[in-house]
Amino acid sequence: MSSPVIEITNLSKSFGAIQATQDLNLTLNFGEIHALIGPNGAGKSTLIKQITGHLQPDQGEITFLGQNITQLLPANRAKLGLAQTFQVSSLIMEYSCLDNLLLVVQARSGSSFSFFTAVRDDQILLAQAHNYLQQVGLSQRHHLLASALSHGERRQLEIAMALALEPKAFLLDEPMAGMDPAGVKHLIERLKEMRLQAPILLIEHDMAAVFALADRITVLDYGRIIATGSVESIRNNEQVQTAYLGVAP
Amino acid sequence: MGNYMSEKYLNRIMIALLIVLPWLAHWLDEPYYVSLATRVAILALAGVGLNLALGLGGMISFGHAAFFGIGGYVTGILASHALNYEPIFSGFISIPGTTQMLIIWPLAMLIAAIVAVFIGLLSLRTSGVYFIMITLAFAQMIYYFSISWPAYGGEDGLPIYMRNGFPGLNTLQPIQFFMICCTLLLIVLWGVSRLQNSRFGNALQALRQNETRVASIGINPLGIKLTAFVISATITALAGSLFADLNRFVSPTMFSWHTSGQIMIFVILGGLGRLYGPLAGASLFILCEAVLGGWTEYWQFFLGLLLLGVVLFARGGLIGLLTREQKNV
Numbered sequence: 001m002s003s004p005v006i007e008i009t010n011l012s013k014s015f016g017a018i019q020a021t022q023d024l025n026l027t028l029n030f031g032e033i034h035a036l037i038g039p040n041g042a043g044k045s046t047l048i049k050q051i052t053g054h055l056q057p058d059q060g061e062i063t064f065l066g067q068n069i070t071q072l073l074p075a076n077r078a079k080l081g082l083a084q085t086f087q088v089s090s091l092i093m094e095y096s097c098l099d100n101l102l103l104v105v106q107a108r109s110g111s112s113f114s115f116f117t118a119v120r121d122d123q124i125l126l127a128q129a130h131n132y133l134q135q136v137g138l139s140q141r142h143h144l145l146a147s148a149l150s151h152g153e154r155r156q157l158e159i160a161m162a163l164a165l166e167p168k169a170f171l172l173d174e175p176m177a178g179m180d181p182a183g184v185k186h187l188i189e190r191l192k193e194m195r196l197q198a199p200i201l202l203i204e205h206d207m208a209a210v211f212a213l214a215d216r217i218t219v220l221d222y223g224r225i226i227a228t229g230s231v232e233s234i235r236n237n238e239q240v241q242t243a244y245l246g247v248a249p
Numbered sequence: 250m251g252n253y254m255s256e257k258y259l260n261r262i263m264i265a266l267l268i269v270l271p272w273l274a275h276w277l278d279e280p281y282y283v284s285l286a287t288r289v290a291i292l293a294l295a296g297v298g299l300n301l302a303l304g305l306g307g308m309i310s311f312g313h314a315a316f317f318g319i320g321g322y323v324t325g326i327l328a329s330h331a332l333n334y335e336p337i338f339s340g341f342i343s344i345p346g347t348t349q350m351l352i353i354w355p356l357a358m359l360i361a362a363i364v365a366v367f368i369g370l371l372s373l374r375t376s377g378v379y380f381i382m383i384t385l386a387f388a389q390m391i392y393y394f395s396i397s398w399p400a401y402g403g404e405d406g407l408p409i410y411m412r413n414g415f416p417g418l419n420t421l422q423p424i425q426f427f428m429i430c431c432t433l434l435l436i437v438l439w440g441v442s443r444l445q446n447s448r449f450g451n452a453l454q455a456l457r458q459n460e461t462r463v464a465s466i467g468i469n470p471l472g473i474k475l476t477a478f479v480i481s482a483t484i485t486a487l488a489g490s491l492f493a494d495l496n497r498f499v500s501p502t503m504f505s506w507h508t509s510g511q512i513m514i515f516v517i518l519g520g521l522g523r524l525y526g527p528l529a530g531a532s533l534f535i536l537c538e539a540v541l542g543g544w545t546e547y548w549q550f551f552l553g554l555l556l557l558g559v560v561l562f563a564r565g566g567l568i569g570l571l572t573r574e575q576k577n578v
Binding site for chain 2: 074076083084090091092093094095102103106107110111113114115116117118119161165
């Protein structure tokens with residue numbers, strides 16, 4: 001039994017009277033897709049933000065590849081190999097697709113404290129950036145500004161940026177949100193490939209996608225875990241059915 | 250790409266004018282216009298400094314007068330000690346003043362950099378209105394300090410009896426001093442143009458647009474922003490040093506928030522984030538002052554209208570306006 005990639009122990013976070021995360025324990029293991037589901041306001045995004053470092057937990061500990069990262073800045077967590085995609089596409093809007101990726105490749109391949117050499121003259125960086133664009137099928141659109149992309153293309157650019165980090169774990173916050181059925185189908189195939197590279201913690205509302213992809217599912221409600229287990233056990237869990245899946249018992 | 254080329258073209262025209270016009274004035278024996286052009290070059294330099302923080306990095310510093318004034322006061326203080334032969338500091342070693350620009354500039358920039366690190370570390374943890382207010386507050390603190398510190402003239406300011414020297418040049422001759430200022434402006438513009446396209450500039454401009462995203466790919470925002478803020482401060486301090494030598498006088502006005510506002514006006518008039526924007530902006534400002542100021546003492550009213558027009562109708566500033574027109578032709 002190898003140790004988990006991400007291990008969360010006794011994590012708590014509250015905003016005033018609202019307990020967004022309550023004494024939560026969760027692991028992400030090598031090679032798996034671990035889906036995190038739950039109704040709106042269950043604390044899924046709050047949890048992701050605590051893992052990425054954009055929110056500080058009140059209590060508890062997060063370890064990543066055996067290292068306690070609870071106090072690290074978001075940038076340092078990313079450097080260790082945590083890649084995320086955002087619930088609402090978060091891109092450098094006035095940069096082209098290629099420049100968005102160039103920035104990621106630049107961040108991964110060394111220091112950003114170089115002041116005189118033009119980054120766009122660096123053929124190695126450019127080639128890498130093009131490569132990731134090609135992987136998500138945005139090669140033809142490389143010169144377009146991120147702000148000119150369609151919703152679906154923006155989601156794909158986000159995925160490409162996560163891939164370009166060559167991470168040790170993916171945190172994907174509703175990657176399928178707002179995508180058409182063809183796009184969802186395409187993305188499901190892509191996530192199956194990505195899991196071979198690094199495990200995925202997946203927040204998703206599209207239950208068909210979750211059931212198709214996940215090895216394990218954890219159900220959150222009011223910041224607590226109400227169930228965790230294999231796809232089958234979650235599908236048949238009565239508590240989950242009433243709380244979330246909307247099936248009458 | 251067409252837009253980019255025509256902007257390059259416009260930039261070359263501006264540089265050519267900046268160099269040719271003062272020489273013309275020099276040959277026509279009109280030193281007033283040479284010193285006017287010198288002011289343009291110096292104020293543009295101050296603007297180039299601010300533009301790095303404001304235009305590229307999105308840091309709305311309302312306190313760049315602090316660095317402009319530090320540049321000025323370092324120059325004035327060093328020169329005054331050199332002229333009355335009193336060491337600045339005497340203990341087990343004694344530090345004399347100097348009238349050498351080549352020593353004054355790096356010192357002015359170094360001291361501005363140290364102050365910028367301090368201000369930056371405290372202010373860059375905030376953003377938006379709070380950042381504006383903290384930078385303003387620091388500049389005002391230094392302003393009131395300079396007023397109430399009698400050793401260097403206090404409210405009356407500090408005269409520099411002889412313009413500081415540069416090896417091999419007669420800086421008292423307006424055209425020679427102009428060439429010093431103009432050369433420094435060109436060197437800094439070249440440096441900033443390199444910086445803009447470097448890894449650092451790439452990260453800085455991305456930060457302006459989406460800080461959370463930049464952090465999430467492993468670039469620490471604070472380090473990049475602080476570095477940009479400090480570089481920006483040193484450029485503005487260099488301009489302050491030249492400004493002191495141009496006027497042969499430094500006063501607390503250099504530290505006042507009017508000065509911060511003026512530098513910001515150059516940047517916005519010319520076009521936020523455009524490399525040559527501050528040059529266009531400072532030229533326009535000085536032109537307004539010289540032409541409109543001759544007609545009415547309320548010329549700043551018209552400057553206000555102009556600024557309003559630019560902000561409302563020409564977001565790319567003067568340069569944006571001109572290059573867009575060229576593109577349509």
